[in-house]
Amino acid sequence: CAIRSRRGAARRQGAVSQSGKTLALPPGSMGWPYVGETFQLYSSKNPNVFFARKQNRYGPIFKTHILGCPCVMVSSPEAARFVLVTQAHLFKPTFPASKERMLGPQAIFFQQGDYHAHLRRLVSRAFSPEAIRASVPAIEAIALRSLDSWDGQLVNTFQEMKTVSDASDGLLSSASSSALFSALFQSQPTVLIIDWRLQYALNVALLSIFGEEEMQYIEELKQCYLTLEKGYNSMPVNLPGTLFHKAMKARKRLGAIVAHIISARRERQRGSDLLASFLDDSEALTDAQIADNVIGVIFAARDTTASVLTWMVKFLGDHPSVLKAVIDEQQEIAMSKGSSGEPLTWADTRRMRMTSRVIQETMRVASILSFTFREAVEDVEYQGYLIPKGWKVLPLFRNIHHSPDHFPCPEKFDPSRFEVAPKPNTFMPFGNGTHSCPGNELAKLEMLVLFHHLATKYRWSTSKSESGVQFGPFALPINGLPMTFTRKQGLN
Numbered sequence: 001c002a003i004r005s006r007r008g009a010a011r012r013q014g015a016v017s018q019s020g021k022t023l024a025l026p027p028g029s030m031g032w033p034y035v036g037e038t039f040q041l042y043s044s045k046n047p048n049v050f051f052a053r054k055q056n057r058y059g060p061i062f063k064t065h066i067l068g069c070p071c072v073m074v075s076s077p078e079a080a081r082f083v084l085v086t087q088a089h090l091f092k093p094t095f096p097a098s099k100e101r102m103l104g105p106q107a108i109f110f111q112q113g114d115y116h117a118h119l120r121r122l123v124s125r126a127f128s129p130e131a132i133r134a135s136v137p138a139i140e141a142i143a144l145r146s147l148d149s150w151d152g153q154l155v156n157t158f159q160e161m162k163t164v165s166d167a168s169d170g171l172l173s174s175a176s177s178s179a180l181f182s183a184l185f186q187s188q189p190t191v192l193i194i195d196w197r198l199q200y201a202l203n204v205a206l207l208s209i210f211g212e213e214e215m216q217y218i219e220e221l222k223q224c225y226l227t228l229e230k231g232y233n234s235m236p237v238n239l240p241g242t243l244f245h246k247a248m249k250a251r252k253r254l255g256a257i258v259a260h261i262i263s264a265r266r267e268r269q270r271g272s273d274l275l276a277s278f279l280d281d282s283e284a285l286t287d288a289q290i291a292d293n294v295i296g297v298i299f300a301a302r303d304t305t306a307s308v309l310t311w312m313v314k315f316l317g318d319h320p321s322v323l324k325a326v327i328d329e330q331q332e333i334a335m336s337k338g339s340s341g342e343p344l345t346w347a348d349t350r351r352m353r354m355t356s357r358v359i360q361e362t363m364r365v366a367s368i369l370s371f372t373f374r375e376a377v378e379d380v381e382y383q384g385y386l387i388p389k390g391w392k393v394l395p396l397f398r399n400i401h402h403s404p405d406h407f408p409c410p411e412k413f414d415p416s417r418f419e420v421a422p423k424p425n426t427f428m429p430f431g432n433g434t435h436s437c438p439g440n441e442l443a444k445l446e447m448l449v450l451f452h453h454l455a456t457k458y459r460w461s462t463s464k465s466e467s468g469v470q471f472g473p474f475a476l477p478i479n480g481l482p483m484t485f486t487r488k489q490g491l492n
């Protein structure tokens with residue numbers, strides 16, 4: 001017992017690993033007892049400012065302590081690869097329990113090992129280029145319908161919801177990863193966005209999950225999903241009247257709708273969408289596992305794609321010469337289709353090289369997911385440092401994307417830098433390794449299809465917005481980007 005307590009004391013100073021080896025903790029400061037460096041994080045308003053300051057002071061691996069969670073943050077491509085790829089088994093995904101309950105505890109994000117590998121195979125095959133290439137016409141139809149409905153209107157409504165959980169709530173709550181999550185994602189007012197990008201991204205996600213035939217349930221499904229989302233960032237208090245309670249009710253109803261769709265689908269021929277992949281007899285997933293993963297994929301697909309679309313519109317508006325190059329590229333493709341306006345094909349989207357580079361550069365500069373979370377499942381040694389078991393580990397994607405060592409003049413928006421492939425592990429907008437994004441090809445495809453029609457048929461103007469970034473939880477231009485689309489004259 002005495003040995004254990006001596007070892008415990010030494011471990012708190014960061015000197016001895018569980019195996020008894022003497023190792024130092026990474027450099028950095030742990031701040032005040034319990035509150036750690038939470039106030040420094042909050043006073044910087046934008047977590048990226050805090051991360052950059054720390055990196056400048058301590059280098060690419062440093063320790064800190066936020067809301068009861070000791071953390072190691074890493075900002076070099078090598079360290080991110082170590083955590084996410086080569087030693088991924090030593091770092092498990094970590095989410096607050098309330099978020100797991102809301103999305104569904106059997107969803108892919110929260111898993112490791114065999115069950116994760118199984119789900120991943122099913123999701124990846126439904127979103128592989130071979131599987132999604134046939135959906136170009138259906139995605140195009142969604143894009144055209146959306147653009148038609150936005151014509152001439154101010155189509156963006158960012159509604160600010162009350163910040164239900166703020167810094168002090170977090171501080172007073174438990175010393176848990178839930179508090180850490182809140183601190184990093186909820187420090188700004190939570191933003192509920194009901195706008196064109198979200199509608200488009202949601203409709204494409206539903207198409208890729210259910211195909212084109214389940215439309216009779218889709219409206220109710222969307223409503224329940226929106227209620228779920230409103231409660232996602234709320235305080236996890238399950239009492240009647242709270243957002244959390246409403247969200248949990250909506251989650252239950254969503255499960256029932258998905259169960260209904262599953263039983264109808266089991267009766268008849270299956271398609272090539274995600275649901276078909278999950279329902280494959282040989283895969284033996286339960287209805288509850290399928291429902292958790294369907295809801296999880298909607299969650300993963302919607303706000304991410306919508307945020308990137310928002311930044312793309314902003315950066316193109318700010319860089320007229322890049323916008324012109326995109327319009328020229330898309331017009332050339334439109335002209336090659338002849339006057340009959342044949343539908344777009346997968347091959348057309350492969351010719352959109354300039355637009356693809358704009359997407360890449362948008363994802364680099366905006367880095368809408370600035371970091372991800374893991375937790376060390378045992379003591380880990382990295383470059384002579386100890387990462388103790390139970391500590392949170394945050395690979396900082398944005399710091400890597402904004403390093404002048406990998407991207408000269410990193411703050412400059414310059415799509416031409418992607419004419420040459422980036423150095424390995426320096427560009428990770430879709431993550432890296434075991435949990436990297438299986439929807440990345442679909443996300444890029446839907447952005448290309450939308451921009452084809454936007455660039456060739458529409459003009460858009462954005463009303464003045466302040467410069468700056470807000471997190472809700474993904475990085476967005478502050479106050480949103482209210483826009484008006486107008487069809488170019490002479491086009492029908």
Ligand code: HEM
Nearest residue numbers: 108109300301304305308372429430431435436437439443
């Ligand atoms: C531009 C849009 C998108 C971005 C930037 C993005 C980014 C990411 C990132 C960074 C991760 C890894 C998170 C981590 O390692 O902790 C991830 C995971 C995931 N993404 Fe995406 N994503 C996008 C769109 C989509 C779409 C359209 C889908 C599905 C249709 C999707 C489905 C998923 C799923 C299921 C995971 C979890 C994978 C796992 O845990 O194994 N994402 N995404």
